[in-house]
Amino acid sequence: MDEQSARTVWEGSIGKTPLRVDVLPSGRIAATWRVAGSERRSVVETIEQFERTVLFQLMISAPPDQDSVASEVIGAVERARVDLPDPSTLPRARRSRSRPQRRSRPQ
Numbered sequence: 684m685d686e687q688s689a690r691t692v693w694e695g696s697i698g699k700t701p702l703r704v705d706v707l708p709s710g711r712i713a714a715t716w717r718v719a720g721s722e723r724r725s726v727v728e729t730i731e732q733f734e735r736t737v738l739f740q741l742m743i744s745a746p747p748d749q750d751s752v753a754s755e756v757i758g759a760v761e762r763a764r765v766d767l768p769d770p771s772t773l774p775r776a777r778r779s780r781s782r783p784q785r786r787s788r789p790q
Contacts, residue, residue, distance in 0.1 A: 689713055692763040693756045698745030702737075704756060710767035712760055716741065728770040730760060 689705035696702065705713040713726045714737045727733050738753050745752070 690763060693759040695752070697738075697741040697749060697752055697756075700741050700744065702741060702756075704733075704760060706760060706763040706767065708767065710764055710770045712764075730757060733757075733760065 689707050691703060691705050693704040694702070700716050700718060702714060702716040705715075707713055707726075711726055711728055712730070712733045713724070714733065715722060715724050716737070717723070725733075725736050727736055734753075734757070738756065742749070742753055
């Protein structure tokens, strides 16, 4: 993730977990949070993926009165992505498969 070109759109806590959400120039969503002393990161292409991979995990441990925080985060991401490309519609770069080298057998 290119930290300099990413724009932080929301920063706060969900429950006791600090969360920072950035939107990259490509339209992808990057999230960073800290759980049990270790930093976790996720970069996704759609808001639905963000809800599944990040918000769902954090909302499980959050108190019930913080349901509105998830809506606030999603709203901030939606506003930030207005003029950016939709990364889910962009063609993906093909990964080249590397073939294992053949071993020559002694004769």
